[in-house]
Amino acid sequence: MKVVHLLSALFIMVFVTPSLANTNARETVIEMKVFIGAMFEIGENAGDKAGEFQFWYSRYFSDSEPIFVKGAANPVYCNKDGVCGSVLGxxxxxxxxxxxxxxxSQQFDVSHTYFIISGVAGTPPSKGTIGDVSWGSWLIDYDLGHRWSPEEGQLGAPAFTPRTGYESIRRYQLNPSLLEWTLDLSREVSLKDSASAQRYRQRYPNKEARRDPKVNYGTHMTGDTFFHGPGLSNEAQYIAQLYEADDYVITEMEATAIAQVLDRTVGTKRLMSLRGAVNFDQGHPKESTLDHLDPAPGETAGGFEETVENIMLVGSKVTDHIVKNWQIWQHGIPEL
Incomplete structure (x- = not known):
């Protein structure tokens, strides 16, 4: 009889206890309502020079404990309202x-999550200016295709053609209904500016480059290659037109890759791309591309801190609205 009781006890320890543990684990799963993904932080999340995450952290996560996720570059932070964020790399x-x-990760419920991919970017001076905040309408991968040196092709012709087989991953149109909401909620945000950025804009003859910053939208062009100069800027616009997307307004390094992950898992209907312009994608007419890439001291654009705060000011309008009206938004994007 003692042997039977001993076997019963072992059965409970081996088979029942893990089940109880799993039940407890499921009870601690965090429902993510909005996830904010930044790409880098300069130093700490608070108290020093701000990178892409610091203003988000100060607004939503200063009282949150880090949640470590295997495979993620940095911890995830979540507040009690279901807003989460992380520095992705x-x-x-x-x-x-x-x-x-x-x-x-089994630590989160992302079945209804809205994703805001947030960071700094470049912009062509014909379409934007320093301090602008842009919502993506299309995401295009700049790198997927064939390229050749211009002198090895037809004189004056584009030096790019799409590669067959990448049709489903080289561009993503973001949800037009969600884009309409983001523009409506953030169009009245008062954007910050700096004296240095105001002076710097005057080096460019373009009307768009010289104006005050505003909230806009258009195609966000993703490239691991930090392309620069009027030639490659024109090529980015050519690709946007080739893919029948909106005008290219932002150059960045992450969005289409993240969109592909979401497309394979939870879908892209709740994905937003939010970028702030901290540089032009080319020099002014009296400046070479190489000089613009490596400016002398005192020749930088300025306005970086103001722009990363602008990103948060714009994005928080959408974040707060979704959370406040979660009983509606959790089921999908309502009519505007």
Whole structure:
């Protein structure tokens, strides 16, 4: 009889206890309402020079404990309202691998999550200016295709053609209904500016480059290659037109890769791309491309801190609205 009782006790320890543990684990799963993904932070999350995450952290996560996720570049922070965020890492591989790790983690319920991919970017002076905040309408991968040196092709013709087989991953149109909401909620945000950025804009003859910053939208062009100069800027616009997307307004390094991860897991209907312009994608007419890439001291654009705060000011309008009206938004994007 003692042997029977001993076997029964072992059965409970081996088979029942893990079940109880799993039940407890399920009870602590965090429902993510909005996830904010930044790409880098300069130093700490608070108290020093702000990178892409610091203003988000100060607004939503200063009282949150870090949640470590295997495979993610940095901890995830979540507040009591279901807003979560993390620094994902720069570039396609670094950022998308972090997003995949977070999505697949059993610590979170992402079945209804809205994703805001947030960071700094460049903009062509014909379409934007320093301090602008842009919502993505299309995401295009700049790198997927064939390229050749211009002198090895037809004079004056584009030096790019799409590669067959990438049709489903080289561009993503973001949800037009969600884009309409983001523009409506953030169009009245008063954006910050700096004296240095105001002076710097005057080096460019373009009307768009010289104006005050505003909230806009358009195609966000993703490239691990930090392309620069009027020639490659024109090529980015050519690709946007080739793919029948909106005008190219933002150059960044992560969005299409993250979109591909979401497309394979939870879908892209709740994905938003939010970028702030901290540089032009080319020099002014009296400046070479190489000089613009490596400016002398005192020749930088300025306005970086103001722009990263602008990103948060714009994005928080959407975040707060979704959370406040979660009983509606959890079921999908309502009519505006």
């Amino acid at each position: 720069m570039g396609k591989v670094g950022s998308s691998s972090s997003v995949q790790a977070i999505i697949l």
